[in-house]
Amino acid sequence: MYDFRLDEVTAWIVGKQARTIALQMPEGLKSHGQALAREIERRTSGRCVLIADPCYGACDVDRRFTDYADVLVQFGHADIPSMQAGPNVLFVEVFMDMDVSDLLPQALPLLKGTVGVLTTVQHVKMVPSVVSWLESNGHHALVGKGDSRIVFEGQVLGCNISAVEPLKGHADSFLYIGSGDFHPLSVAIETDRPVVVVDPLMQEVRELGELRERILRQRHGAIVRASQAQRFVVLVSTKVGQSRMDMAWKLRRLLEDNGRQADIVMLEEFHPDRLLPYEADAYVSTACPRIAIDDYLRYPRPLLTPVEVEIVLGLRSWEDYRLDSITGD
Ligand code: SF4
Numbered sequence: 001m002y003d004f005r006l007d008e009v010t011a012w013i014v015g016k017q018a019r020t021i022a023l024q025m026p027e028g029l030k031s032h033g034q035a036l037a038r039e040i041e042r043r044t045s046g047r048c049v050l051i052a053d054p055c056y057g058a059c060d061v062d063r064r065f066t067d068y069a070d071v072l073v074q075f076g077h078a079d080i081p082s083m084q085a086g087p088n089v090l091f092v093e094v095f096m097d098m099d100v101s102d103l104l105p106q107a108l109p110l111l112k113g114t115v116g117v118l119t120t121v122q123h124v125k126m127v128p129s130v131v132s133w134l135e136s137n138g139h140h141a142l143v144g145k146g147d148s149r150i151v152f153e154g155q156v157l158g159c160n161i162s163a164v165e166p167l168k169g170h171a172d173s174f175l176y177i178g179s180g181d182f183h184p185l186s187v188a189i190e191t192d193r194p195v196v197v198v199d200p201l202m203q204e205v206r207e208l209g210e211l212r213e214r215i216l217r218q219r220h221g222a223i224v225r226a227s228q229a230q231r232f233v234v235l236v237s238t239k240v241g242q243s244r245m246d247m248a249w250k251l252r253r254l255l256e257d258n259g260r261q262a263d264i265v266m267l268e269e270f271h272p273d274r275l276l277p278y279e280a281d282a283y284v285s286t287a288c289p290r291i292a293i294d295d296y297l298r299y300p301r302p303l304l305t306p307v308e309v310e311i312v313l314g315l316r317s318w319e320d321y322r323l324d325s326i327t328g329d
Helices: 006-015 032-045 063-067 102-108 122-136 163-165 182-191 207-228 245-257 289-294 305-313
Strands: 020-024 047-050 072-077 087-093 115-120 173-177 195-199 204-207 231-237 261-267 281-287
Touching: 006 032, 006 087, 032 047, 072 289, 087 163, 087 245, 087 281, 102 122, 102 195, 102 204, 102 245, 115 122, 115 163, 115 182, 173 182, 182 195, 182 281, 182 289, 207 289, 231 289, 245 261, 245 305, 281 289, 281 305
Parallel strands: 020 047, 020 072, 072 087, 115 173, 173 195, 231 261, 231 281
Antiparallel strands: 195 204
16 A cells, blocks of 8 residues: 655665664554565665654654664655755655545535645645546646645645645635545635545545534633633744744743743643643643644643634634644745
8 A cells, every 4th residue: 555665765775875774654654664674674785773753744853863873764754845854864755546436426516616636745646636537527626836844736734734825715615635634624724615525544525514613612612711821831842843932932922921921841742741840821832733733632721822822812813713834935
C-alpha cells in the first residue's frame, strides 16, 4: 500500500556520504521501520537508528539527531519549506494511490456547484483523477496551491488550509480526500461551505456539517469558561515547525494590557500533568492548532487558541471565529 521511494532515499544518503542515518516516522508507519532500516543498510554503507518518539508532522523534526547521526530521513510527511529544516534532513512523502471509484458516486449528491478539491500529502497523486471524475460528472472542479508551508497543489495540513484561499468566492463546496476530520473541519469552519470527506482508508463518505456545529459549541463553551479567567499560561512548543515565540510574547502583552496576568511556559510534549506546578485559570496553546481542539477534555482548565483569546478579551467577535492556523509567507 505504501511507496517508501527507497531508490530516491538511498541515492540521497549515498550522495551525502552519510555513515549514520536517523529514521523518523509517524506512528502509522513505525511498524515498517525495522524493515526499512535493514533495506537502507543493505543498499548503502550506512547504519540506521530508529527514533521511537512520536512524530506528528514535518514540524516535528527531531533536532537531536546531530548528536549521533549524519542525516535524518523523515518518512510520511512533505517538507514545510518555510521551516528550513536544513540540508541534512530529507522528507519522504509516502504516497498512497487508493481506489475511491466506489466512493465518488456516493459523494456526488452531497456536493454543490463548483467543487474545491483538497487532500493530505499521502493522496496528492489522486487529485488529477478525482478532478477529471468530477468534471465528467457535471461539476467544475478547482485545486488551489497554499502558501510557503505547503509543497503540493491541493495539499492541506491540520495547521494550514491556505490552499483554500484562492478558491474562496469560487468554490460552492469542497471534496476532501483523506482520513480523519481535523483538516476538513478547518475548511468547513473557515468557509461555511459543505465539506464532503472521501475517506480511502475507511472506505466511507461523510459530510461534516454536524461535526462543525458540535466543535463550534465546544469552542464557544471554552471561551465562556475562560471569560472570567485572570491568570493565563501561554504555552509554546519547542518543536521546530510549531514554535511561535513571537506570538506568545504578543499574547502576553495583549493579556496584560487587558488587565490579565500571563506567563509563558515552553514544553516539547504537551500534557496536562506538566502544567500542574503552574497557577492558571486558563491556558493558551500557540503550538499545533490540533492540540486545543483534539485534547481539550484532558485539561482541567480551558485550553484556548490565540484567536479565542482575542474573543475572550472582546477584541474579536464570535461571528469572526476561525480555527487557529500556522501560516507561511
Ligand atoms: S503543527 Fe500540527 S498540523 Fe501542523 S504539521 Fe505539525 S502536527 Fe501537523
